[in-house]
Amino acid sequence: MTRPGPAIGALVGFLLTTALAALSFLAMATLGAAFPPFALFDALARVLPGSVVTFGIDTLVDLVLLANLGPVADAAKAAEQTLAVLVFLILGAAAGAAAFAYVRRDPGGPVRPLALGGAALGVGALLLALAVGGPQVRLLPSAAWLIASFAAWGAMLGWCNERLARPPARRGAPTEDEGGGADPHRVQVPSVERLDRRRFLIRLGGATAAVTVAGAGVGAWLRQTDEEPAPAAEATAQPWSQQNPLPNADAEVRPAPGTRPELTPVDQHYRIDINTIAPRVDGDDWRLRVGGLVDAPLELSLDELRAYPPVHQFVTLSCISNRLGGDLIDTTRWTGVSLQRLLPDLGIRDEATHLRISSVDGFFEVLALDTARIDPRVMLAYAWDGLPLSQDHGYPLRVYVPDLYGMKQPKWIDRIEAIDGWEEGFWVERGWDAEARVRSTSVIDTVATDALTSDGSGSPRVPIGGIAHAGARGISRVEVSVDEGPWQEARLRRPLSGLTWVVWRFDWAFQEGRHTFTVRCVDGNGEPQIEARNPVRPSGATGLLREEVTL
Ligand SMILES: Nc1nc2c(c(=O)[nH]1)N[C@H]1C(S)=C(S)[C@@H](COP(=O)(O)O)O[C@H]1N2
Ligand SMILES: [Mo]
Numbered sequence: 001m002t003r004p005g006p007a008i009g010a011l012v013g014f015l016l017t018t019a020l021a022a023l024s025f026l027a028m029a030t031l032g033a034a035f036p037p038f039a040l041f042d043a044l045a046r047v048l049p050g051s052v053v054t055f056g057i058d059t060l061v062d063l064v065l066l067a068n069l070g071p072v073a074d075a076a077k078a079a080e081q082t083l084a085v086l087v088f089l090i091l092g093a094a095a096g097a098a099a100f101a102y103v104r105r106d107p108g109g110p111v112r113p114l115a116l117g118g119a120a121l122g123v124g125a126l127l128l129a130l131a132v133g134g135p136q137v138r139l140l141p142s143a144a145w146l147i148a149s150f151a152a153w154g155a156m157l158g159w160c161n162e163r164l165a166r167p168p169a170r171r172g173a174p175t176e177d178e179g180g181g182a183d184p185h186r187v188q189v190p191s192v193e194r195l196d197r198r199r200f201l202i203r204l205g206g207a208t209a210a211v212t213v214a215g216a217g218v219g220a221w222l223r224q225t226d227e228e229p230a231p232a233a234e235a236t237a238q239p240w241s242q243q244n245p246l247p248n249a250d251a252e253v254r255p256a257p258g259t260r261p262e263l264t265p266v267d268q269h270y271r272i273d274i275n276t277i278a279p280r281v282d283g284d285d286w287r288l289r290v291g292g293l294v295d296a297p298l299e300l301s302l303d304e305l306r307a308y309p310p311v312h313q314f315v316t317l318s319c320i321s322n323r324l325g326g327d328l329i330d331t332t333r334w335t336g337v338s339l340q341r342l343l344p345d346l347g348i349r350d351e352a353t354h355l356r357i358s359s360v361d362g363f364f365e366v367l368a369l370d371t372a373r374i375d376p377r378v379m380l381a382y383a384w385d386g387l388p389l390s391q392d393h394g395y396p397l398r399v400y401v402p403d404l405y406g407m408k409q410p411k412w413i414d415r416i417e418a419i420d421g422w423e424e425g426f427w428v429e430r431g432w433d434a435e436a437r438v439r440s441t442s443v444i445d446t447v448a449t450d451a452l453t454s455d456g457s458g459s460p461r462v463p464i465g466g467i468a469h470a471g472a473r474g475i476s477r478v479e480v481s482v483d484e485g486p487w488q489e490a491r492l493r494r495p496l497s498g499l500t501w502v503v504w505r506f507d508w509a510f511q512e513g514r515h516t517f518t519v520r521c522v523d524g525n526g527e528p529q530i531e532a533r534n535p536v537r538p539s540g541a542t543g544l545l546r547e548e549v550t551l
Contacts, residue, residue, distance in 0.1 A: 003104045004164040004197070006097035011201065012160045013096015015208040017089050020153045022215030024145070029222040032138040033145035034129035038276035040091075041084030042132040045274055046362060050430020054537055057321065072327050073270040084276050095121070099157050111158035118154020122147040136279045136360050160204065164197055239266065240333055240386025246496060247314070253493040256465025256505045258446030262496060263314070264330035266385050271392045272319045272328060272406060274426075279360050279412050283388070283396040288380075292356070292417035295347035302382060302396050308337040311379055313400070314496035316469055320405035320427075320436055320540045324533075325443045329469065331500050334400055336381030339372040352418035357399055359412045365425035367401060367408075369418075377402045377472070377499065380413070402472035402499055405436040405540060433539040438471030440529040442478055442504070442521040444547045453507060461507040462551070464490075464517060469501035474524030478504040481518045490519075498524075510551065517547045 004012075020036075027033040045053055060079050061072055069075035099117065103110035126146045129137050241263055248262075255262065271278075287299040315334045322328035348369070355372070358364035372378045379400045382389060389395040394411025401408055407427040428434050445466035452460040468475045474495070479487040490506035504519075521529045533543035 002165060002193075003110075003161060004100055005104065006101045008164060008197070008201070009100025009157075009161070010093040010097040012157060012164075012204065013099065014089055014093035015204055016096070016153055016156050016160070017092025019208040019211040019215070020092070020149060021085055021088055022212040022219070024149060025219040026215045026222075027141070027145045027149070029219040031141035031145060034126070034133060034137050034142040035277070036125040036129070036146060036150075037084045037088035038081070039125060039129035039132055041080070041087060041276055042274065042361075043128045044087075046132065050427070050432070053430065058537075061321070061323075071268075071270065073272055077271065077276075081276050096157060099154070100161055103158070103161055109158070110161040111155050114158035114161070115151050115155035118157070119147050119151035121154070122150030125150065132362065133279065133360075136281055160200075163200060237387055243386075248494045248496055251494040253491045253503070253505055255493060255503045256446050256463035256507075257448045257451040259465045259503055259505075260445050260467065262331065262493075262500075262503055263385075264332055266332055266387065266390065266393070269317075269330045269332060269384075269393065270319065270328045272321065273361070273411060274363060275361050278392045280391055281360060281395055281412055281414075286396050286414065288397060288413065289415045290346050290417075291415070292419055293349045293352040294418050295349065298346070305337050305342075305380060305382060305397070308341055310335050311338045311376070313377060313379070314500045315400060315402075316500040317406050317409070318438055318441075318469065320407050320432060321536045322541065323536055324441070324541050324543050325545045326541075329441075329501070331496065332384050333386070333496075334379065334381045335383035335386070336379040336397075336400070338376045339378045339380060340374075340376045342380065343369075343372060346416075346418075348418045351420050354419050354422055356417040356419050356423060357410050357413055358415045358417070359410045360414050361412060363410050363412075363426045365399070365408050365410050366419070366423045367399070368422070371401065375402060403438055404471070405433075405438055407432060408436050431538055436540070438469070439540040439542055440468070440470035440473075440475075440521055440523045440527065441541070442466065442468035442475075442519045442529060443545055444517055444519050447517060447547060447549045447551075449549075449551055452510060460510045462510050463505060463507050465503065465505040466519065467501040468504055468519075468521040470521065470523035470527075470529075472499050473527075474498050475502040475504075475521050476524050476526065477522040478502070478506075479520055479522075480506045480508070481520075482508060483515055484518070487520070512551055514548065514550045517549065518544055520544055 024033070024035055024037075028035040057076070060076050060083075064072055064075040064079060099114050103113065106113060123146075126143055129142055129146070246263060283302050287301055288305065289297065289299050291297040312333060312335050314331065316329060316331040319328035353369055355367045355369060356364060357367060367378070377400070381398050381400050382396055384390070384393060389398060394413075397413050398411040399409050399413060408425065424434065443466045444464060446464065448463040448465070451463055453463060454460050464480065468478045475492065478490040478492060480490050481487050488506065490504040493503040493505065495502045520531065523529075529544070530542035531544050534541060
């Protein structure tokens, strides 16, 4: 009997793994089981060196920008998910090859050992999911699904191996003359066996394709119908901004037509985190656990946190990976409890100097207690634009620390530990700036040639505008240079708060032809924006943006 080799094993492994991935997707949508491709990918993102992960993300973003795939954060997440499934399929093919090579030398049947091997891989996948997803992994459905489905995958692999090894059925029993009494397999015509194999593989391909399409289709449909199970009471609530005028609604300087919205709709806020899909936390069971150097460990529920006087702040959040003029920066209204107000109730001991704040996804950052004691704007936020944080943006609780990039602001937090020294946070351990103070940046959003204005003196003016941002330092000045000429001051719109970007506007006397516009800003402390070009890693991008326009 000739058993198929590793090449056929790779093909069978690949086909069976596509079906496994699709059915696992369905199991995630119906049972809430962990999805192994994402668990594996997210585990890789946590254990690989920071430089490798950063290179991977950078390459993804390059591709997204090159292919012009829309908002960077959304496209990069989709690319990440696709990549995760591809990696899973490739590993499935490799496992198939290894399995076929292994049972080739095994005199017993292949089904049992491969089913057992599959089950072992299922246990491995479960451990990865738990390591990555922590408390929010639904243990029972995940364990049941992963072990059973991987075992079935292994058994199928074994069955296919058996089926591919079986000689073609012969008509009637061999006669003495036919076989000459020798090994009956000698009578096989190799090409017949090959034909039979090919027929089987084609049928297997068809069957796995059907399962894949059906599983993925139903799974996607189910996930769409049960999007974001928002806490019931708020399901019908309106965003704050739809019921209230912005605090600067009457500001004298109007944004130039084409300037981005000053307040970002929450569903359009960029999302960046280390998860292929956002953790889903049950707000009713959730508790913020406070421990470490405290008089007594304690747990706070969401209602207990909401009982403190709420603080509302308009905040611009930026990712340290935001490239010059990039879209990983947005503004909304944050609501929560000031950490300064909360601290006295936590019983923090005198020897504590820092808080280690960790999240359900294994992300964490370290905050100096002094910062929280001095600055009432440091907050634990539970709402954005008047609604509970969405799943993507950290439900039920996240941290805000003024003037720092997003990498210092954990979402989905569930634990605060008082410690007696500074430690590196998640991205700091991976080679990013320890302080991560937001660098000043200014961006041209629009040269509004279709909205010429006139100042009465004759020559029409082109409204040019955009945003400038310098963390919590504010913006004191924005200047525009046309065709490398002298710097001219733009007008600043009164910002939503001292923590947000500032909308600027420059009405330029129209001249036909090709022109370049360059913008720069000065922060609220009088520090000019750094003009030298620096990449995002390790401390955030710097440099001036130049727009070329033909009028
Ligand atoms: N738990 C957790 N919090 C996190 C992250 C993460 O990966 N996990 N990423 C951080 C980074 S790098 C950024 S830029 C911000 C983005 O917040 P947003 O997705 O709400 O815009 O979340 C921060 N908080
Ligand atoms: Mo970030």
